[in-house]
Amino acid sequence: MKLPLIFGTLLAIGMASCLDNIDQRPQLKEEPVVSERPFKYWTWITADPKRDETSYIAEFKKYKENGLDAILINTNTDPVLLGRLAPLAKNEGLEVHAWIMAMNRPGDSIVRQHPEWYVVSRKGESAYDHRPYVGYYEFLCPSRKESRNHVLRLVEGLSKVDDVASVHLDYIRFPDVYLPIGLLPKYDLVQNGELPEYDFCYCDVCVEEFQKEYHKNPREMENPAIDMEWKQFRLNKIRNVVNEAYQIVHKNNKLLTAAVFPYPEMADHMVRQRWDKWDIDMVLPMIYNEFYNEGTDWVGFATKQGVEDLREKDTELHTGIYVPGMTPGDLTKAIEEAKENGAKGVSFFDGPAITEDQFKVIKSSKRAE
Known part of the structure; x- marks a missing residue:
């Protein structure tokens, strides 16, 4: 009769021991709550070295009072001018980004001394003296060590300026293989395929390097537009410039941002720019719906495409909006489309073009955050 009693005692002791062990197990820590960063509002501006500081302070104050958080300043890669303006903007509560025209270098006195640095079309014409579309298209070849290093030195100079959050690459691409459809009538053009005068770069350096690696000459291809290795070769050349710039600016404790075409597949097709493959912190795709004969719902479509293509990367997407001609x-609607489709912010081109009615929209949207 004692066995059941002994068994019951042992069972009770065992259960108590289990309960003790449960109490002694390490407690799981609660996951920290990560707060979402506020939706950011940016604008692009171009600096004029002749303007006085008082006028800039007034401009920066206006942006801040109307809901803007950040400005991208084009100083024509002048670090001294940038160094003068950055603290003025920062004092008004604005984040400052150094905007640089990268592979397109109009008016660059050093570049003009080196005709060999320019991209060459399939037609055999150099952008040095045969500019595609417009006179300021002075695109450089990303394969040439000298032209690439010139651009990277400019990036480095801007990245060393105090009070700057990022270096912002613009025109980090080849000339347009295809113009946005809404701009074709302006140039009296029909582009149903890749035209030789708008297909770059067929310079000696690019051709020789490609030929050495792939054992074929793009100048001799019957239809180079369908040769994926030739296309990828040029996509990689732009990517390499971006990735080098990323290392440079991060060494100087800055971020790398860029103005890009609406979404990666479209950018790939139009300007040899596959920005979802880049090392970059933020992209500001220029989703200028008017240029493509699209409505404001297209802002949401293109934003979503870009966000989805970046889903495996840490790169943020901030939608670029073209404000001239836009009603309040x-x-x-454009701001709402960007928000609803995953953008982390919106940037307006450009600051001086924003009307008072548009500022009211921006300020109201900011308050609704």
């Missing part, structure tokens, strides 16, 4: 209703 259109601007409201």
Whole structure:
């Protein structure tokens, strides 16, 4: 009769021991709550070295009072001018980004001394003296060590300026293989395929390097537009410039951002720019719906495409909006489309073009955050 009693005692002791062990197990820590960063509002501006500081302070104050958080300043890669303006903007509560025209270098006195640095079309014409579309298209070849290093030195100079959050690459691409459809009538053009005068770069350096690696000459291809290795070769050349710039600016404790075409597949097709493959912190795709004969709902479509293509990367997407001609209703809708489709912010081109009615929209949207 004692066995059941002994068994019951042992069972009770065992259960108590289990309970003790449960109490002694390390407690799982609660996951920290990560707060979402506020939706950011940016604008692009171009600096004029002749303007006085008082006028800039007034401009920066206006942006801040109307809901803007950040400005991208084009100083024509002048670090001294940037160094003068950055603290003025920062004092008004704005984040400052150094905007640089990268592979397109109009008016660059050093570049003009080196005709060999320019991209060459399939037609055999150099952008040095045969500019595609417009006179300021002075695109450099990303394969040439000298032209690439010139651009990277400019990036490095801007990245060393105090009070700057990022270096912002623009024109980090080849000339347009295809113009946005809404701009074709302006140039009286029909582009149903890749035209030789708008297909770059067929310079000696690019051709020789490609030929050495792939054992074929793009100048001799019957239809180079369908040769994926030739296309990828040029995509990689732009990517390499970006990735080198990324290392440079991060060494100087800055971020790398860029203005890009609406979404990666489209950018790939139009300007040899595959930005979802880059080492970069933020992209500001220029989703200028008017250029493509699209409505404001297209802002949401293109934003979503870009966000999805970046889902495996840490790169943020901030939607670029073209404000000239936009009604307050259109601007409201464009901002909403960007927000609803995953953008982390919106940037307006450009600051001086924003009307008082548009500022009211921006300020109202900011308050609704």
